[in-house]
Structure formats: C-alpha cells, structure tokens
Amino acid sequence: MVKLNELTQQEIENVIQVYGIHANYVDQYGKTYKIYSDHGIFALKKILPANGMDFIRHVQFLYQRGYNRIIPIYPAPDGRYGVLYKGYLFYLMPWLPNEEKEDRSEKHQKMFRELARLHSLSVKEIAVSTERRQEHYDETIDEWDRQRDFLEEFIERCEQQWYMSPFELLFCTFYKEITQALAFSKRQLEEWLEESKEVEKVRTVVAHGKISIEHFLYDERGRGYFANFEKAKIAAPFHDILPFLARTLHTYPKRFDDCVDWIKTYMSYFPLRAEEKHLFFSYLAHPGPIIKVVEDYMGNQEKRNEIKYVKRLQEKYWLLKNTEYVVMNFVEQNNQQTN
Incomplete structure (x- = not known):
C-alpha cells in the first residue's frame, strides 16, 4: 500500500x-x-x-x-x-471545488472584503497603558538605532577599501535609500506614539495568520471561504496585511497598483484609526530584510559566497523599492483624507 x-x-x-x-x-x-x-x-x-x-x-x-x-x-x-x-x-x-470564474485581481478584492468583515466581526478593544506603549517605542527605536549605526559602520568600512567587493559596491549604491526608509519608519513610529497618547484602548482582531488566495476557496455557488486557520491569533488589525505584502512584493520591480487597490478595499470596509495607520506605515516601510542580508554578509566572512550575497542584496533592494511604491501611495491617500 x-x-x-x-x-x-x-x-x-x-x-x-x-x-x-x-x-x-x-x-x-x-x-x-x-x-x-x-x-x-x-x-x-x-x-x-x-x-x-x-x-x-x-x-x-x-x-x-x-x-x-x-x-x-x-x-x-x-x-x-x-x-x-x-x-x-x-x-x-x-472539499470545496474552488472553480474560479474571474481573474486573479478580482479574487483578491473578494478576499480582502471578506478579511475586513472577519476583522470587523471579531474586533475587540483592550486597555494598554501609556507606559507599555512607551516601552514598546523605546525598545523598537533602540533596535532601529542599532541598525542605523551598523549601516554607518559598514559603509565606512566599504569606503576604506582600495577595491570594494561586488557586494560592498552594490551596498554603497543602495545605502542612501536604505537609511531613508529606516528614517521614515522611525518618524512614523514617533507619530504613532504622539497620536496614541490620548488613546486608552487598542483594537485587536482574530487574525487569519497567513492570508493568500491559496487559502481562499470557492464553493459550488462561487462564495469565498477562508481555509488554513491554524496560525490564527489575536493581534492588531494589520497583522494579516503585513506578511501578505512582504510575500507579494518580494519580486522584480513593478508598479503594484493592484496590490494598493486590494489594501484600499480592505480599509474601505475596515478603516484603520490614525494611530494604527502610523504603526502600519512604520512596520511596512522598515527595511529589515535588506539589513538582515548585510548583517549575514558581515557575520559569514569565512564562508562567504559573493555571488549568492549579491543576488540576495539585489532581491531585497527590489522588495524595498516595491514596498516604497505601496507605502507612498498609502501615505498620499492618508494625507488627502486628513487635509
């Protein structure tokens, strides 16, 4: 058998x-x-x-x-x-038949409408002290300042070389945009702390844990259902969106207008509060993946594969630029709504 x-x-x-x-x-x-x-x-x-x-x-x-x-x-x-x-x-x-009668973008739109409804029906407010928010801010800023210092030290090391390696040369090319993204994340986190000073409670929802169209299936009537709830947890509303964007944007450079529309659909059915938006923008824009590649490169000097690391750095730079496009669209929309 x-x-x-x-x-x-x-x-x-x-x-x-x-x-x-x-x-x-x-x-x-x-x-x-x-x-x-x-x-x-x-x-x-x-x-x-x-x-x-x-x-x-x-x-x-x-x-x-x-x-x-x-x-x-x-x-x-x-x-x-x-x-x-x-x-x-x-x-x-x-077993659902999952027969799709529309294109990929329309299925995403339906999925995010359902996600917004899921979050709306499961939302719950919990009290969070000002001290706890300050503690989270301090811990996060300390870590991001450490990353900034590391990047500064590494570029100084690169510039002192007579002949830079391909990785070092590529990093120097990307350095300004990486640090700009890090500074943007820090500013958004500062605005989150300021906006949340008068907020006594935060919203939590039941987050699916790993949304994707592979986990959104159709029945015989064409109604969409979520599957694979094993990673579900109580979390902030954008907990589902951030991992989805990280996976979706991890590709070659392109204009992700469809992706922007999907998230806007979600927010039209489940609007984020002002402080939630700042925290969302902060986490989304943070260039953690590309910083991790540089840290790995520095930590593996004896077993370093230059071609492999150059490829990884280039891929994470594409992710950084794709993310930047999406973030700037969200920020522009948010500024238009608040002005």
Whole structure:
C-alpha cells in the first residue's frame, strides 16, 4: 500500500472511521488528504496538537460572532473537532471545488472584503497603558538605532577599501535609500506614539495568520471561504496585511497598483484609526530584510559566497523599492483624507 505523507490509506481509514465514513480513494495535497467516499468528497487536514486548541477556539469564536465564511469543521459523533493519531491532530472538512470564474485581481478584492468583515466581526478593544506603549517605542527605536549605526559602520568600512567587493559596491549604491526608509519608519513610529497618547484602548482582531488566495476557496455557488486557520491569533488589525505584502512584493520591480487597490478595499470596509495607520506605515516601510542580508554578509566572512550575497542584496533592494511604491501611495491617500 502506497504511503501518503507518512500515512497509508489504512491509517487514514483509522482516522476517519471516527466520523463514520469510508475512503474509496485518497489523493494527497501537501498536508491535506482529499478523500473520496460514498458520503461525498472530504478534506482531511493534519496539524500539530500544540496548535489545535487555539485554532479550534478561534474558529468557534468567529462562528459565535456571526462570521461563517470559514470552511466548516465537522465534529465527530462524540463532539470532538479533531482526532489525535500518530502525533498529529486531524480534522475533517468538506472539499470545496474552488472553480474560479474571474481573474486573479478580482479574487483578491473578494478576499480582502471578506478579511475586513472577519476583522470587523471579531474586533475587540483592550486597555494598554501609556507606559507599555512607551516601552514598546523605546525598545523598537533602540533596535532601529542599532541598525542605523551598523549601516554607518559598514559603509565606512566599504569606503576604506582600495577595491570594494561586488557586494560592498552594490551596498554603497543602495545605502542612501536604505537609511531613508529606516528614517521614515522611525518618524512614523514617533507619530504613532504622539497620536496614541490620548488613546486608552487598542483594537485587536482574530487574525487569519497567513492570508493568500491559496487559502481562499470557492464553493459550488462561487462564495469565498477562508481555509488554513491554524496560525490564527489575536493581534492588531494589520497583522494579516503585513506578511501578505512582504510575500507579494518580494519580486522584480513593478508598479503594484493592484496590490494598493486590494489594501484600499480592505480599509474601505475596515478603516484603520490614525494611530494604527502610523504603526502600519512604520512596520511596512522598515527595511529589515535588506539589513538582515548585510548583517549575514558581515557575520559569514569565512564562508562567504559573493555571488549568492549579491543576488540576495539585489532581491531585497527590489522588495524595498516595491514596498516604497505601496507605502507612498498609502501615505498620499492618508494625507488627502486628513487635509
């Protein structure tokens, strides 16, 4: 019998028998098994048990708040929402056909409208002291000042060389834009601290954890549902947007007008407060990825692959410029709204 992701079909049978179904045929898609049975087609997903309780609790909370655009999890007859087997927790869902009838951009628009609705229905305000905000500001600024000092030291080191390496030469070319992005992030963080002085509470939502169109699936009626809630957590509203942008913008240089429109769609249904925008702009613009490449280059002097590091530096510079385009669009829109 063929192994499917470390489980045989018989072992899968041992899991799904709890639900009273029998598998006629099984396909594997990553960590998900597509199960064909006399009762229909199901998706069986496996996760680590440590993530199981939080995941199920967040999904149940969203259902209680009236949010039902989550692929439903079938409970077993004994009420369990997961089956523990061979060190993993398995849960059962319907298999959605996910037939797309529009282009990629329209699917993104629908996904971000649903994300805004998810956040709107799960939003909750919690008290955060002025001291805690100041502490976060101080810790973040200290780290960013350390990064600024490191960049200054490295460019001085480069400029002292008789012959710069290709990496050093490329870094010197990018240095001004990297430090400008770092300074912008710092200014936005300062404005966040100033704006939030009179704010006693902050908003939290149930964040999906890893939004993507691969995790936004259509049923037979064309309605979109979120899948893969295993990384869901209570976080700031923009917690979902930042990782999405980091992945989307990590490509060759281009105008990401579609991406800007998607986020604007989200904000039109779930507007960010003034202080939330400043914190969002600060985190989004921060050039952490390209600084990390330079730090790695300095820390691996004995086993350094120059071509590899030049390629990484160039890729992170493209990310920096793509991010800059998106940030400036958001900032310009925000300035027009406040003036």
